[in-house]
Amino acid sequence: MKFFAVNGSPRPNCNTAQLLDKALEGIKDVFPDASVERINLYDFPFHGCKSCFACKVINGRHYGRCVQKDDLKPILDEISQADGVILGSPIYFSDVTGNMRCFLERFMFPFTAYSKIETVDHKKMPLACIYTMNASEELSYQIGYHGLHDHFEMGMSMIFTKPEHLYVYETYQFKDYSKYVSDAFDEKERMEIRKTQFPKDLESAFEIGKKVAIRAKQHD
Ligand SMILES: Cc1cc2nc3c(=O)[nH]c(=O)nc-3n(C[C@H](O)[C@H](O)[C@H](O)COP(=O)(O)O)c2cc1C
Structure with missing residues (x-):
């Protein structure tokens, strides 16, 4: 079995x-034998959907698939066949990051049927979304x-399956707060949250991974 985590943060080792x-x-x-892989969406260049509609051409050979040829294409092909996918993104200005949105346009639009009769045959794998924020x-x-994220997950629920989700609050943003203009936050309080709450958040993430795996088992 193959599972993917998709990291929408530009920071490859942070929260x-x-x-x-x-x-x-x-x-x-x-x-234990499953293959797992984390994809960092800021490690390679790619664009969101270019609205070419190649994935919707009548009798088209690319029907239901994205034709954009770039570094995301082979990853998309693999993720579309995955047994489960976990998406993670920081909140940037009240939404997921730009690269996460670009990824989702490419991941979801080819599977969105523009027809009452035609459907797109694709895998409906279990999903989870992890949101981190200040x-x-x-x-x-x-x-x-x-509310925003319920809305954000609606498309995923319709195309794949209803995602599990986890919200992680008041993340530790910098290694050394004294180096940044950040007096809006109490560093001691943040450090305390990092020490006491973040381990619990990690535990919740572990449990969410288990849930996705169990749902994949039922799905099989
Ligand atoms: C450009 C930018 C915009 C942000 N906007 C928000 C926001 O609207 N709300 C919020 O709670 N946190 C916001 N944050 C904070 C991040 O969501 C938070 O630090 C997150 O946990 C970072 O994830 P990472 O450590 O994985 O990179 C923003 C951070 C950046 C860099």
Whole structure:
């Protein structure tokens, strides 16, 4: 079995990446022989959907597939056949990052049928979404991040399966807060959250990985 984690953070080893790796560990806990891989979306150049509609041409040989030839194409082909996918993104200006959106356009649009009769035959694998953010849980509810992500996941639910999700708040943003203009935050408080809450978030990510694996087993 093959599972992917897709990292929408430009930082390959920070909060989102660490949570995704834990989720992959959760998958390995259920399927020790499974192959797991983390893709960092900022490691290679690619674009979002170019609206060429090649994936929707009547009797087209690319029907239901993205034709854009770039570094994402072979990855997309593999992820589309995966047994489970875990997406992780920091919140940037109240949304997932730009590269995560570009990835999702390419991942989802070819499978979106523009017909009442025709369908697109594709794998409906279990998914999970991990969101990391600077905001506190309370602020996140006030701003409406949760509503936004329910909306964001709606397309995934329709095309694949309803994702599991995990929200991780008040992440530790820099290695040394004293080097940055950041007096809006209390570094001590952040460090405390890092020490006490983040390990629990990692544990939740591990559990979410297990859930995806168990759902993949049921799906098989
Ligand atoms: C360009 C940019 C925009 C951001 N916008 C938000 C935001 O709107 N809300 C929020 O809570 N955090 C915001 N953040 C903070 C990140 O979401 C947070 O630090 C995240 O955990 C970083 O993930 P990483 O450590 O995996 O890179 C922003 C950070 C950057 C760099």
